[in-house]
Amino acid sequence: MTENNWDVIVIGAGAVGENVADRAVQGGLSVVLVESELVGGECSYWACMPSKALIRSGLALRAVEKLPGAAEAVTGGINVEALLARRNSFTSNWDDAGQVKWVKKAGIGLERGHARLAGEKKVTVTADDGTVTTLTANHAVVVATGSDPKLPNIPGLIDAKPWTPREATSVKVVPESFAIIGGGVVGVEMATAYLDLGAEVTLFARSGLLNGQEDFAGEMVEKALKERGVTIVRTSPTRVERTADGVVIETPEGSFTASEILIATGRAARTNDIGLETVGLTPGDWIRVDDTMLVPDTDWLYAVGDVNHRALLTHQGKYQARAAGDVIAARAKGETVDDAPWGAHVATADHGAVPQVTFSDPEVASVGVMSHDAEKQGIDAQVVDYNIGWVAGASLQADGYEGQARLVIDRERQVIIGATFVGQDVAELLHSATIAIVGEVPIARLWHAVPSYPTISEVWLRLLETIGRP
Structure with missing residues (x-):
């Protein structure tokens, strides 16, 4: 056994x-990362990057098919x-040498092996050869x-x-x-x-x-998938069995057979075997944190990303990580902690300003509060809809463009609290909505944010016209 x-x-x-490590190092602290698999994690090798690489070529092809001349x-x-070769390039063929090089260049230490908490401020790392550090x-x-992945209880x-x-995004032979x-x-x-x-x-x-x-x-995504030939079954399987002919899925609506079956029914905390019990927490549970990512009743333990269950999105986890790395450095050096809402050391956006894109066809881009949630929260909300296909820029983007936009507005404060866009290429509309929500830009001021013509962004003007001048 060695110690560090x-x-x-x-x-x-x-x-x-x-x-987290990068921000803490920039704050003057010494930091070590512990990893039992590939440095770079789920997003780099089995989630965000390979999945979007699998999707992008098809989206591009269908976009071209909607443009006479092209x-x-x-x-x-x-x-x-x-397509699979391009996917492989984004995962570096599941080789983390490039990521390891960045870690070293950033001045961050690296320990390979399985980490477990072993009490306050102590972690044991078991390497593949059994060596414990x-x-x-x-x-x-x-x-x-x-x-x-969370597996449903299906016989x-x-x-x-x-x-x-993981298997779906790293596929070598398509079923x-x-x-x-x-x-x-994911589904x-x-x-x-x-x-x-x-x-x-x-x-x-x-x-x-x-x-x-x-x-x-x-509804729009379901319609599009059905038109492209997907069979959508509105019931849960009652039994699954792998046979010589493939996987048989039994349901109340009949039996279905497929070469392979993917489970995409949610996520569970990866905390079963990391020693949570040694610090008074329950293995397998999500880890609750405050807005600086600090675990309550401790002054040393933090949890960031999916594991705290605040927003299971890579970009949101990285946002939390930046706040956590900075606040750890500030606390270590006795500096002032800026933990007021929207302060430098908190993840305030986790509460009502989380952006998300579903890379389907059509795309779905949303941020903030949905209309049904506004009602549950007791907010006096105005819901404003507009057909994106009526926008000149959209009609240029694709013949027969189909899309929908919605804003959710807090009537009392006259600010946007939610936005959803569905349609081809709408992902790039999302950040403008995110800025409007985070900045709490008054509707009256948004009238002076003039969208370029002819672009899909003109939908912002049409939405404001639907609201009406204040």
């Missing part, structure tokens, strides 16, 4: 852990081999272990060896037919991708698609 002493120990070297130049379909922290330990499912998102259980973001995005890869897709979504979003978002 650091100012900060970060358990988990994914994008979130890397950001459409005639398209003489073939998706080249699966080339004990790390001690002068100031903080940060848990950034992320989340794992036979475990024995059927279902795919998780002829593909079943997906779950109608959330919708993988249905979109596997259609383009040439698979026959069946999607099981008992409660419909994209629950939690505005209703029209799931």
Whole structure:
């Protein structure tokens, strides 16, 4: 057994852990990352990057097909081999050498192995060869272990060896037919991708698609998927079995067979075997934190990213990480902590200003409070809708453009608290809405934010005209 002493120990070297470490190092502290898998984590190798690489080619192809003049130049379909090769380039062929090089260049230490908390400010790391290293922290330990797929309790499912998102995004041989259980973001995005890869897709979504979003978002995506040939089953499987002919999925509506089955029914905290019990927390639970990412009743333990269950999105986890790294450095040096709302050391945006894009076809981009949530929160909200297809820039973007925009407005404060856009290429509209919400820009002032013509952004003017002049 060997020992090491650091100012900060970060358990988990994914994008979130890397950001914590980088900010703390910039604040003058010594930091070590501990990672049992690939440095760079889920987003780099099995989630954000490879999944979007799988989706992008198909979106581009269909965009061209909607443009006379360009459409005639398209003489073939998706080249699966080339698409998968491009996907591989974004994962560096699942080699983390480049990420390790960045860690070293940033002045961050790295320990390979499985980390477990071993009491206050202490972490043990067990390497593949069984060697145990004990790390001690002068100031903080940060848990950034992320989340794992959550498997539903369906008889036979475990024995059927279902795919998780990892297998789906790292696919080498595309199955002829593909079943997906779950109608959330992962289910919708993988249905979109596997259609383009040439698979026959069946999607099981008992409660419909994209629950939690505005209703029209799931409805428009469902309509588009059905038109492209996806079978959508509005019931839950009652049994799953892998046979010589493939995976058989039994439901109240009948039996379905697919070559492979993907489980996309949510996430669970990756905290089962990281020693939470040694510091009075429950293994397997999400870790509750305050807005500086500090675990209550401690002055040294932090949790960032998926593991705190505030917003299971990479960009939001990195935002939390920046705040946490900065506040750890400030506290270590006895500097003033700016923990007021929207201060430098807090993740205020987690509360009502979280942006998210579903890379489906059409895309769904949303931020802030949905209309149904505003009502539940007792907010006197005005809901404003506009057909994006009526905007000149959208009609230029694609013939027959179909899209929808919605703003949710706090009548009392006269500011936007939520925005949703559905349609081709709407992801790039989202940051303007995010800025308006975070900045609490008055509706009256937004009239002076003039959108360029002819762009899809002109929908902002049309939405304001629908609201009417103050």
